[in-house]
Amino acid sequence: MRRTLLSGLLLGLAALGTAPVVAQNTVPVTFMTAGDGSAFLPYGEGVAAYLATKGIHIEIKKSGGSNENLSAVDASPMTIGTAFMASAYEAVSGTGFAAGRKHENVRALFPMYETSFQVATLRKSGLHSLAELDGKKVGVGPARGPAEGFFRAAAEVAHIKPVIVNGDPAALSRQVLDGEIDALWQGAVVPVPSLVEVASQTDAIVFGLSDAEVAAVLAKLPALSATTIPPGTYKGQTAEIKSFSAWNFVVANKDLPDEVAYAITKAVLSATDPKSQIYPTAAGTRAANAANNRILPFHPGAMRFYREVGIALPTL
Structure with missing residues (x-):
């Protein structure tokens, strides 16, 4: 071009x-x-x-x-x-x-469009909340990108210390599927493409934050707002997901x-x-x-x- x-x-x-x-x-x-x-x-x-x-x-x-x-x-x-x-x-x-x-x-x-953030894990991992990612390998997108920054803020309010893994979302999706990392955190228009990739290829769980975690992140980052993702947005999702978003x-x-x-x-x-x-x-x-x-x-x-x-x- x-x-x-x-x-x-x-x-x-x-x-x-x-x-x-x-x-x-x-x-x-x-x-x-x-x-x-x-x-x-x-x-x-x-x-x-x-x-x-x-x-x-x-x-x-x-x-x-x-x-x-x-x-x-x-x-x-x-x-x-x-x-x-x-x-x-x-x-x-x-x-x-x-x-x-x-x-x-x-x-x-x-x-x-509006962006919100969620996490994908393999169901067999047993991980289904932010708090359970303590010490786990979590893909967060490119180094020093916004997804990493907002995940670090979420991890801080949840009092966890995950292992940050950087890379393109497509590569990180494959790493989750291959069991090389434990979870993928990404933000985009819903449904988030890289999370759809994981959920569509295996038995996976997509989740967000608790009410308390959302409130704590918003207190730290006033440019964000609370958001809810309805059931059925991702394959296998039966409950609503709560998270934060911005345009x-x-x-x-x-x-x-x-x-x-x-x-x-x-x-x-x-x-x-x-x-x-x-x-x-x-x-x-x-x-x-x-x-x-x-x-x-x-x-x-x-x-x-x-x-x-x-x-x-x-x-x-």
């Missing part, structure tokens, strides 16, 4: 009915997502494919997920990325993974040209059925869900689109 040029984006803008500013440079726009087996990667690929039908070309780049994406976007005007908003809170406040360095250049473009947004650098930010935002949010036109997890990719961002300022180009369609944005 090396055809990802700013000139191509501006041509796409023209196709959307807006006269672009003439640009002479041909700097590519990179779209940071995540690794194999993640939810971000296929979502990003779906967005890129949909934008290509509108004459807008962007280049997908795999990454370690939200934390890496936020840092890359903060550093590069021509980079956009997928981001978990609880990670975005750490980025802009200079806490958590971004301790000591506020990411002041990150802006929101459009909503993706994901596509973000951009504040210096991404306004015309480009507007073109991308308008094209994506003009999809009449994002679930079928973009990707199955994109049901929440709608303009009305922009109000779920209470962490980041919106990019001026994106704000222009929301004004046009009458969407009231939160005051930050």
